[in-house]
């Protein structure tokens with residue numbers, strides 16, 4: 001049984017036990033910052049982090065400081081998968097097989113520029129856990145569209161007159177197609193579910209991937225106090241369903257959504273404010289379709305069973 | 306033990322003797338046999354390294370960066386397009402002060418596709434903070450591979466071993482394979498100083514945002530390490546000579562004592578030039594040869610000491626920096642520029658894209674240098690078709 005957030009962060013928890021030190025440089029209400037705190041708490045101190053260029057390269061703090069109580073290796077933007085694989089190989093060569101290698105990248109570093117090196121590591125089944133904290137745009141450079149930006153969204157490179165006209169890539173499907181041993185989605189609004197998934201990932205050998213929904217109040221044009229609310233709504237309206245995939249074929253939905261209309265989710269964020277009824281209806285249709293498809297996969301007989 | 310092996314396999318033997326711990330590589334002609342042989346060695350247990358079969362050269366270097374950051378002895382090999390693809394990471398490896406060793410088999414960059422030798426690929430990476438050593442024969446390739454790890458780890462900088470496509474990579478020559486004992490004596494296991502590697506007992510953040518307050522000193526230290534690399538190479542070469550009798554230095558001179566015209570060259574063209582120097586000497590011509598083994602750090606003092614005494618300097622470049630000239634020539638000119646009354650430098654470009662550099666090519670270079678005044682143009686093309 002995995003430990004829930006009550007044990008890892010709740011009553012009896014001491015600040016000194018945190019692996020994420022106070023005073024980080026993220027914006028107020030940064031989902032990516034909280035995601036790191038939760039994941040590290042579940043990973044424990046025998047973890048080495050690999051961080052490519054992304055907001056987290058700022059959040060961690062500048063030289064000569066460190067914002068985390070585990071070793072951190074910063075690497076170029078597109079290399080998280082390969083650099084983590086190299087770190088893993090070195091640790092294995094030295095017999096330090098009990099140390100976890102945790103690659104931690106933004107959506108740009110995962111869906112776009114880093115996709116190749118991630119694909120290589122997953123195809124080789126390198127023994128690493130790769131976490132993408134997904135804020136659905138290039139935030140570090142000032143909110144430009146990425147392959148993870150949802151259709152209809154405003155960003156600085158998709159202005160409201162011509163918003164993003166293609167759907168978000170389905171990263172979990174891309175990895176499932178690699179037959180990755182474990183891939184899952186998670187969000188900070190469901191911390192027990194998130195912690196359980198990290199623990200599950202920790203127990204599996206080979207490549208593992210976690211996609212964490214990480215609201216960015218700055219880039220999503222919303223009030224930072226709604227960071228948790230919006231995370232929960234994303235799940236409840238099926239925009240970001242919580243599920244896991246084993247070996248690319250066994251799907252398991254971990255949280256039942258409440259079925260909130262997408263409109264309510266959109267209305268809370270400035271990045272969707274320009275959308276009219278027709279676009280919102282279209283988005284709802286797309287979300288419904290994807291959800292049915294996911295349900296179908298979750299009900300399918302697994303391979304070889 | 307002597308064995309007749311190709312240049313590429315000389316690297317593989319060197320990497321095995323160096324007891325590399327992590328290898329990450331991607332195939333490209335003319336480098337492929339290096340990694341094929343290393344794969345064999347890893348698979349039959351002769352080499353206990355983790356071989357990561359990456360999906361690109363870019364990831365090969367990223368993987369070496371990850372591995373070396375955790376204190377492992379890391380190796381990769383590439384050529385041309387592969388090296389160019391790594392460019393961003395080459396800067397990263399040196400500035401992160403990682404002692405990675407890489408072999409680059411010189412091959413022309415396309416287009417058009419060309420798999421034959423040319424030095425432009427490695428020389429275009431001269432500003433990336435990598436030590437560069439150019440090799441003339443297969444023995445030198447093997448010995449340099451061992452010395453490369455030694456120098457890299459002594460100064461915490463990456464080292465690139467460079468040699469010609471086909472003329473060396475695929476050419477079989479007798480090579481004395483050093484004993485593991487001798488290799489270990491030159492190259493003990495990598496020493497890890499506290500605070501320089503990813504260590505769970507001593508958590509630190511590496512290569513994070515570095516403000517202007519600190520950045521320049523880091524670059525100053527990198528440059529200082531680069532200069533120390535020359536001394537460390539000298540030290541390693543001295544020990545290697547005691548162990549094997551083979552002698553290496555940053556540069557080598559051949560019949561330069563009373564030479565009035567000295568030709569500067571690197572890689573296999575040096576062997577050809579040696580023959581030409583002998584034949585011209587036989588005809589009473591006062592010619593000599595300077596072989597550049599080390600290109601980074603640039604051995605200014607050694608080069609100037611030899612060239613200041615001669616009347617004319619000719620430089621053979623199998624490479625080109627467009628809009629400037631041959632890269633060795635440019636650097637030799639810079640080295641001499643503050644020497645009062647320095648000899649003029651004649652820059653020759655020949656052998657691009659694998660065209661042969663024959664004794665005739667080199668004779669023509671000596672003839673033109675002796676006969677002509679200093680050319681206005683920094684480039685004189687040799688062997689160009691009309």
Ligand SMILES: Cc1ncc(C[n+]2csc(CCOP(=O)(O)OP(=O)(O)O)c2C)c(N)n1
Nearest residue numbers: 053054055077106107108109137138139140
């Ligand atoms: C090769 C390269 N191209 C571009 C950049 C500039 N850059 C740094 S971070 C970044 C965007 C990061 O976006 P993402 O991965 O989504 O993380 P986020 O900042 O949103 O957390 C970009 C474009 C870079 N560092 N390297």
Ligand code: SF4
Nearest residue numbers: 026027030055216218
């Ligand atoms: S811009 Fe967004 S992702 Fe970046 S630190 Fe601020 S809130 Fe976090």
